[in-house]
Amino acid sequence: MTFGDIGQFVANEGSISVTDSTMNVDLSADGIADSASIGARGASAAVSVSQIETGGNALGGTSGQFLTMGAITQDVINEASVTIGGDVSIVSSDGIDGIGTSASIAAVGASASFGMTSIESLVANSPMTNVEVASISQTVNNSQSVSNGGSITVGGAMGAATSASISATGATASVSTTSIYGGGSN
Secondary structure, three states: OEEOOEEEEEEEOOOEEEOOEEEEOOEOOOOOOOEEEEEEEEEEEEEEEEEEOOOOOOOOOOOOOOEEEEEEEEEEEEOOOEEEOOOEEEEEOOOEOOOOOEEEEEEEEEEEEEEEEEEOOOOOOOOOOOEEEEEEEEEEEEOOOEEEOOEEEEOOOEOOOOEEEEEEEEEEEEEEEEEEOOOOOO
16 A cells, blocks of 8 residues: 655644533543543644454565555644633543543644554464655644643542543644464464
8 A cells, every 4th residue: 555745744833722611520430441531632733554354464564565655745834822721520420440541631733643553463473564654744833822720620539541641732742553462372
């Protein structure tokens, strides 16, 4: 599989604001990866490639097959304020439970991300191979304020591998690769 060059230019000049919002949720059940989130973002660019369970082939395949990508260029500019007000909240009255369950409130000025994920390759020695990316260039600028006055109320216990987070980030760029072996037999 071949992808050519990918170019993204994103600019924001208008203020972003989230106010007067309450999310009442029950995150206490034994679910897996339940989540509640509130977010405000000025400008964002993202490229992601994912594959799930390909009968033994990780992302990129095997036997000389390649996933080939051209140059990835991401230019992201935010020139306006991003605000989550103090009247914004997530309430989970009975706690947070279940592996990977989370509650989050996030404000971000500008962000760029590139990610590749391969899940359940069924073969332990079949990592994410045969992947070629020509280059990755990310330029991210935020020139205005980013604030987060939100709150998260947890009325009970928090279980193992759960999270609650509140964040405000001016500018962020990320590149990630993830390969998860599902434990099948071959």
